[in-house]
Amino acid sequence: MDLRAQLARRSRDARWVAAALALGLILATLVYALVQRGSELPSALVTNRVLLFALWYANVVLILVILFVLARNLIKLWLERRTGALGARFKTKLVATYIGLSLVPVLALFFFASQLLQGAIDRWFSASLSQVLAQGDAVAHALQDTIESRNWRDAARLAQEIQGQDLADPAGRTAAGRRLTRGREETGADLVALFDGDDFVQAVLDPRSGLADLPEIGRALPREAARSGRAGRVLEPPGARGRLILAAAAPGGRPGGRLVVVVGTLLDPATATRSEELIQAYQTYRQLEIQKGEFKVSYLLMFVLVTLLILLASSWTGLFLARRLMTPIQAFSEAMRRVSSGDLDQRIEVAADAEMSSVVESFNRMTEELSRSRQLIERSNVELTEANRGLAEERALVAAILESLAAGVVALDGQGRVLAVNGAALQMLRLRGSEVAGLPLVELLESGARAELEGLLHGDAPERTASQVSFPVGGTWRTFDVRIQPLPGPDDGPAGRVLVVEDLTELIRAQKLATWTEAARRVAHEIKNPLTPIRLAAERLRERSRQPGADAGELVERSVDVIVREVGNMQHLVDEFSRFARMPGPQLAATDFAPLVADVAGLYRDLKPGVEIAAEVEPGLGELWVDPEQVRRVLINLLDNAVEATEAPGLVSVSVRRAGASVEIAVADTGRGVPPEDRDKIFLPFYSRKGRGSGLGLAIVHRVVSDHDGAIRVEDNAPRGTVFRIHLPARGAPLPETGG
Amino acid sequence: MKAFPALLLAGLLAAPAAADEPAVRELSIALDGVQVLASFRLGDGMTAELRERIESGLPTGFLFELDLLRDRKRWWDESLDSTRIEVVAMFNAVTREYLVNTKLDGKLIDSRTLRDPEELEHVMTRFQAVPVFVLRSPSHRERYLIRVRAELGTGNLLGLVPVMRSTDWLESNKVRFRKP
Numbered sequence: 015m016d017l018r019a020q021l022a023r024r025s026r027d028a029r030w031v032a033a034a035l036a037l038g039l040i041l042a043t044l045v046y047a048l049v050q051r052g053s054e055l056p057s058a059l060v061t062n063r064v065l066l067f068a069l070w071y072a073n074v075v076l077i078l079v080i081l082f083v084l085a086r087n088l089i090k091l092w093l094e095r096r097t098g099a100l101g102a103r104f105k106t107k108l109v110a111t112y113i114g115l116s117l118v119p120v121l122a123l124f125f126f127a128s129q130l131l132q133g134a135i136d137r138w139f140s141a142s143l144s145q146v147l148a149q150g151d152a153v154a155h156a157l158q159d160t161i162e163s164r165n166w167r168d169a170a171r172l173a174q175e176i177q178g179q180d181l182a183d184p185a186g187r188t189a190a191g192r193r194l195t196r197g198r199e200e201t202g203a204d205l206v207a208l209f210d211g212d213d214f215v216q217a218v219l220d221p222r223s224g225l226a227d228l229p230e231i232g233r234a235l236p237r238e239a240a241r242s243g244r245a246g247r248v249l250e251p252p253g254a255r256g257r258l259i260l261a262a263a264a265p266g267g268r269p270g271g272r273l274v275v276v277v278g279t280l281l282d283p284a285t286a287t288r289s290e291e292l293i294q295a296y297q298t299y300r301q302l303e304i305q306k307g308e309f310k311v312s313y314l315l316m317f318v319l320v321t322l323l324i325l326l327a328s329s330w331t332g333l334f335l336a337r338r339l340m341t342p343i344q345a346f347s348e349a350m351r352r353v354s355s356g357d358l359d360q361r362i363e364v365a366a367d368a369e370m371s372s373v374v375e376s377f378n379r380m381t382e383e384l385s386r387s388r389q390l391i392e393r394s395n396v397e398l399t400e401a402n403r404g405l406a407e408e409r410a411l412v413a414a415i416l417e418s419l420a421a422g423v424v425a426l427d428g429q430g431r432v433l434a435v436n437g438a439a440l441q442m443l444r445l446r447g448s449e450v451a452g453l454p455l456v457e458l459l460e461s462g463a464r465a466e467l468e469g470l471l472h473g474d475a476p477e478r479t480a481s482q483v484s485f486p487v488g489g490t491w492r493t494f495d496v497r498i499q500p501l502p503g504p505d506d507g508p509a510g511r512v513l514v515v516e517d518l519t520e521l522i523r524a525q526k527l528a529t530w531t532e533a534a535r536r537v538a539h540e541i542k543n544p545l546t547p548i549r550l551a552a553e554r555l556r557e558r559s560r561q562p563g564a565d566a567g568e569l570v571e572r573s574v575d576v577i578v579r580e581v582g583n584m585q586h587l588v589d590e591f592s593r594f595a596r597m598p599g600p601q602l603a604a605t606d607f608a609p610l611v612a613d614v615a616g617l618y619r620d621l622k623p624g625v626e627i628a629a630e631v632e633p634g635l636g637e638l639w640v641d642p643e644q645v646r647r648v649l650i651n652l653l654d655n656a657v658e659a660t661e662a663p664g665l666v667s668v669s670v671r672r673a674g675a676s677v678e679i680a681v682a683d684t685g686r687g688v689p690p691e692d693r694d695k696i697f698l699p700f701y702s703r704k705g706r707g708s709g710l711g712l713a714i715v716h717r718v719v720s721d722h723d724g725a726i727r728v729e730d731n732a733p734r735g736t737v738f739r740i741h742l743p744a745r746g747a748p749l750p751e752t753g754g
Numbered sequence: 755m756k757a758f759p760a761l762l763l764a765g766l767l768a769a770p771a772a773a774d775e776p777a778v779r780e781l782s783i784a785l786d787g788v789q790v791l792a793s794f795r796l797g798d799g800m801t802a803e804l805r806e807r808i809e810s811g812l813p814t815g816f817l818f819e820l821d822l823l824r825d826r827k828r829w830w831d832e833s834l835d836s837t838r839i840e841v842v843a844m845f846n847a848v849t850r851e852y853l854v855n856t857k858l859d860g861k862l863i864d865s866r867t868l869r870d871p872e873e874l875e876h877v878m879t880r881f882q883a884v885p886v887f888v889l890r891s892p893s894h895r896e897r898y899l900i901r902v903r904a905e906l907g908t909g910n911l912l913g914l915v916p917v918m919r920s921t922d923w924l925e926s927n928k929v930r931f932r933k934p
Contacts, residue, residue, distance in 0.1 A: 289848075
C-alpha cells in the first residue's frame with residue numbers, strides 16, 4: 015500500500031475514532047437525559063407499552079450494531095493474524111489485553127447491577143406495598159360505595175313516596191317537588207333529582223353544597239335505574255371541586271317503573287382528592303406490576319448495551335493504539351521491502367513522534383545515500399561497459415591480426431609466463447593452446463630449446479633484440495628468427511615481453527639449396543671453361559697424330575702446355591673450393607679487437623694512393639671470445655674489396671663498437687657501391703663482380719660470421735659507397751665444461 | 755401400535771389450533787348498495803391478562819386489519835382495499851367506568867362509557883354490520899370478500915423478546931354485487 019494512502023487512512027481512522035467516541039458520549043447523554051426525564055413523565059406515558067417496545071428495539075438495534083462492529087474488528091484481527099500480516103500478533107495481544115482487563119470488571123458490574131436492579135424492582139412490587147395500596151384503594155372505593163348505598167336507599171324511599179303523584183298533573187308535580195325538597199333536607203343530600211322515564215322532571219340542590227350548577231346527569235343513569243332498579247355514577251361537578259356521587263333508584267328499588275329519583279352527595283375536595291390519589295396510586299402500581307417483566311428486560315438490555323459499549327471501546331482503544339504503534343513499523347517494513355527489491359527512491363512519510371521521527375529521518379537519509387551511490391555505480395558501470403566493449407573490440411582486432419600473422423607471437427609477463435599466444439606460434443613451437451596460459455614459456459619447450467630461449471629472455475637488454483636461434487622442436491632442429499619487444503609496465507619498467515618468432519628453417523634450407531645450386535652451376539662453369547681449350551688441344555693433337563709425317567713436336571708441346579695450364583687452373587679452382595668446404599669451425603679465444611683491427615688496417619694503409627684507411631675501436635670494448643684468425647680473414651676480405659672499389663680520393667673505415675648484446679663491426683667505403691639487385695648474391699660462392707678472383711671472399715666472410723652466430727648485412731654508405739655491418743654476439747668466457 | 759404415530763402427528767397438527775386461542779370468528783359480509791358491511795367477533799380475545807391490563811388502567815385494545823378482495827377462481831384473490839378497526843378501552847378506577855373508543859382508519863366512529871365488564875367484552879370483540887368498505891367500481895360479474903385478522907398487542911418470546919401477536923387471517927363469505 016502506498017505510504018500516502020496509509021497516512022490518509024490513519025488520519026481517517028483517528029477522525030473515525032474521535033467521531034465514534036463523540037457519538038457514544040452524545041448517546042449516553044441522551045439516554046441519561048431520557049431516563050431522568052422519564053421520572054417526571056406521567057406514568058401512563060412512561061408505562062406505555064409502545065414506548066417500551068420502541069426502547070427495547072432501539073436497545074436491540076444498538077446492541078446489534080455494537081456486536082457487529084466488535085465482531086468485525088475481531089474477525090479483521092483474526093484474518094490479519096491468519097495471513098501473517100505484520101503486527102497482527104501484537105495487535106491481537108493488545109486488544110486481548112484491553113478486552114481482558116475490561117471484561118472482568120464489566121461482567122462483574124453487569125452481574126451485580128442486574129441483581130441489584132432485579133432486587134430493587136422486586137422490592138418495589140413487594141407484597142406489603144401491594145397490600146397497602148390495595149387496602150387504600152379498597153377504602154377509597156368503600157367510601158364511595160357507602161355514600162352511593164346511602165344515596166340509593168334515600169332515592170328508593172323518596173321514589174316510593176313520590177310514586178303516588180301524577181307527574182302529568184301540575185299539582186302532582188308541585189307536590190312531588192315539595193317532597194323532593196323535604197327529602198333533600200331530611201337526607202342532607204346535596205342534590206335530589208326526579209325523572210319520569212327518560213324525562214327530567216325536577217331537581218333540588220343544597221345551596222350550601224358549593225354546586226354552582228346542576229350537573230349533567232344524562233339519561234343513561236335513570237334509564238339504567240328504571241331497568242334494573244338501581245344505578246350509580248361518580249361525576250366531576252361543573253363549577254365545583256370534589257366528586258359528586260350519584261345513586262339512582264326506582265320506587266322501592268324495584269325495576270320496571272318509570273319514576274326514578276337520583277340522590278347525589280358531593281364529596282368534599284380534600285376527601286375526594288385523597289381517595290382519588292389512593293385509587294390512582296393503586297392503579298399505577300398495578301400498571302407497573304403488569305409491566306414489571308418488560309422493565310426488567312429493558313434495564314437488562316440497557317446494561318448489556320453499556321457492557322458491550324465498554325468492550326467495544328476497549329477493543330477499539332486497543333486497535334487504535336496498536337495501529338498507532340504499528341503504522342510507522344509497517345511503513346518501515348514496506349519501505350525495507352521496496353528498498354530490498356531495488357526501489358532506492360523509497361522514502362517514509364509517516365508522521366511519527368520524536369523518537370520515531372529521528373529513525374525515519376535516518377532511514378530516509380540512508381536510502382538517499384544508497385540511491386546516489388547506485389546512480390554513481392550505474393554511471394561507472396556504463397562507462398566501464400563501454401570501455402570493456404572497446405577493449406574487447408580492440409582485443410578481438412588484435413587477436414584477429416595476430417591470428418592472421420604468419421609469424422608467431424607470444425606475450426610473456428615479467429616472470430616469463432605466457433599471457434597470450436597466437437596460432438602461428440602454437441604451430442611453430444608445437445604447443446597446445448589450452449595448456450600454455452600462465453605457464454613459463456621455457457618450461458613448455460623441449461630441453462634443447464630452453465637454453466637458447468633463456469639466454470634471450472633473461473638478458474638484460476630492455477630494448478628490442480633480434481636473434482636467429484636453432485633448437486629442436488618435435489624432435490627436429492629448426493631455425494627461428496626471434497625478436498623480443500619489451501612491454502612497458504605502469505611505471506615505465508618492463509611488464510613483460512613480446513616474442514615474435516619466424517620459422518626460418520625452410521627458408522634457410524631453400525637458400526642453402528639455391529646457394530649450392532648456384533655454386534654447382536658456377537663450379538661447372540669454371541670447370542667447363544678450361545675443358546674447352548683442353549678438348550681443343552687434345553683434338554689438335556689427335557688430328558696431327560693422324561697425319562703421318564707431320565712435325566708434331568711444336569704442336570704437341572703447345573697443346574700439352576695448354577692442357578697443363580688449364581688443368582692447373584682447374585686444380586687451383588678445386589683447391590680453393592676444397593678449402594672453402596673444409597673451412598674449420600671457429601676456435602674461440604679472448605680477442606682484443608683494437609690491435610687486430612689496427613694490424614689489418616695497417617696492411618692496406620698507403621696501398622692505394624688517395625685512399626685513406628681509418629680504424630676505430632670503441633674504448634673499453636674489452637676482449638671478446640671470437641676466432642681471431644677468422645675475424646682477421648673477414649676484415650682482410652672486406653678491406654680488400656673496399657680498397658679495390660674505392661677510387662682516389664676516398665676513404666675506407668673500420669669501426670668496432672658494442673650494440674646491446676652484440677658487437678658491431680662496420681667496414682665502410684666511398685666506392686662505387688653495390689646495386690640493390692646484387693646484394694642478395696654477393697655472399698654466394700663464386701659470385702664476383704670484379705671479373706677476377708675466385709668469388710669466394712664474401713662467401714667465406716658470410717660463413718665465418720654465421721659460424722660465430724652473427725649476422726652480416728650490406729647497406730648504402732652516405733653519401734656514397736657501401737657499408738658492411740657485422741653483428742657478433744658479445745660473448746664472455748665460456749663456462750668450463752663439467753663431467754666426461 | 756400402528757395408530758400411535760398418526761395420533762401423535764394429528765395431536766401435533768392440532769396443537770396450534772387450540773380452541774382457546776384468540777381467533778376471528780363468525781365473519782360474514784353483506785352489501786348495502788356499494789357499502790360492504792362486515793360482522794365478526796374475536797373469540798377468546800378477552801383473556802385474563804388482558805382484563806387485568808384493562809383494569810390497571812392501561813389503554814388496551816385490539817387492532818383489526820381488514821382487506822377487501824376480489825375473488826378469482828384460478829388465481830390469488832385481488833386486493834382492492836384495506837382498512838383498520840382499532841378498539842381501545844381505558845378504565846377509570848375512580849368512576850369505575852370503561853371508556854371504549856372505536857376508530858375506523860383513525861377516525862372515531864364510536865365512543866361509549868360502560869360499567870359492566872361483560873358489556874365491555876361484547877363491545878370490544880363483537881362487530882355487527884360495520885360499514886368497512888365502499889366498492890368503487892362494483893361489477894355484478896364479480897364476487898367480493900373480505901379477510902380479517904386481529905393484532906392482539908405485544909407479547910414476549912422466551913420471556914425476553916417482545917413480539918406482536920396476531921390471529922390468523924379469516925376469509926368471509928363471497929358476495930356478488932347487485933344493482934339496486
